[in-house]
Amino acid sequence: xxxxxxxxxxxxxxxxxxxxxxxxxxxxxxxxxxxxxxxxxxxxxxxxxxxxxxxxxxxxxxxxxxxxxxxxxxxxxxxxxxxxxxxxxxxxxxxxxxxxxxxxxxxxxxxxxxxxxxxxxxxxxxxxxxxxxxxxxxxx
Amino acid sequence: xxxxxxxxxxxxxxxxxxxxxxxxxxxxxxxxxxxxxxxxxxxxxxxxxxxxxxxxxxxxxxxxxxxxxxxxxxxxxxxxxxxxxxxxxxxxxxxxxxxxxxxxxxxxxxxxxxxx
Numbered sequence: 198x199x200x201x202x203x204x205x206x207x208x209x210x211x212x213x214x215x216x217x218x219x220x221x222x223x224x225x226x227x228x229x230x231x232x233x234x235x236x237x238x239x240x241x242x243x244x245x246x247x248x249x250x251x252x253x254x255x256x257x258x259x260x261x262x263x264x265x266x267x268x269x270x271x272x273x274x275x276x277x278x279x280x281x282x283x284x285x286x287x288x289x290x291x292x293x294x295x296x297x298x299x300x301x302x303x304x305x306x307x308x309x310x311x312x313x314x315x316x317x318x319x320x321x322x323x324x325x326x327x328x329x330x331x332x333x334x335x336x337x
Numbered sequence: 338x339x340x341x342x343x344x345x346x347x348x349x350x351x352x353x354x355x356x357x358x359x360x361x362x363x364x365x366x367x368x369x370x371x372x373x374x375x376x377x378x379x380x381x382x383x384x385x386x387x388x389x390x391x392x393x394x395x396x397x398x399x400x401x402x403x404x405x406x407x408x409x410x411x412x413x414x415x416x417x418x419x420x421x422x423x424x425x426x427x428x429x430x431x432x433x434x435x436x437x438x439x440x441x442x443x444x445x446x447x448x449x450x451x452x453x
Contacts, residue, residue, distance in 0.1 A: 214416075217395035224399065234401075241399040242375050249392075299370075302388040302396075307372030314376065 202264040210257035220245040223262050239335045240269050243315040246308045247273045253294050271333045279325040338362050340404045340427050346441050347431040353418045354427035360403045364450030367439040371396040379450035389413040394420045408435045
């Protein structure tokens, strides 16, 4: 049984131009490890949406990616405002992003639905005023 | 259809990645909202967009999109082009509007992929 590889990233707050750098790095590392392209793509998209969410809504945060033999797990932790109604937030088209975010190409209410769509398992722990942790797993 | 065919059909200028003009493109997507691109786009696509910021390139990178066409004559700044160049993504700019550019590509046989 091989060891789990762990990658850690800090997502800087409110720097929209740099959002996606962590996902980009994970994508290129997974490619180099020889992970199948469909798996790499799912991880990259799910993590990128999560990273964008952290910048838009939560003042940044920390992302840990764990790569084991049979799965890749992403843990996204922020100290943002929390999600008031997770079921509502999961609906396609529902967004609380401000208008200026829409002019940047996001805030269409597809972030969380896309994260769910591209991961094989997703779990959200959130508390208002404390923060949100999202766990996403993609099977290899 | 190749990236070069798209360049010719849209009378587009090549801003980055001229060495990759021979690449095959199978499907196309026209959108300014990147999450819509992330939700629906298939492999080896061209993305037509009016969104000129680094996130258009990042989105293309995550989706393995081979070419981005900026419509309405938009030209992104140098840092955006550099990012595209590093990722091997061809960047084109056409004076055509989104609807017209998409229409021309559709008329010439390119489709949206999936059931679209």
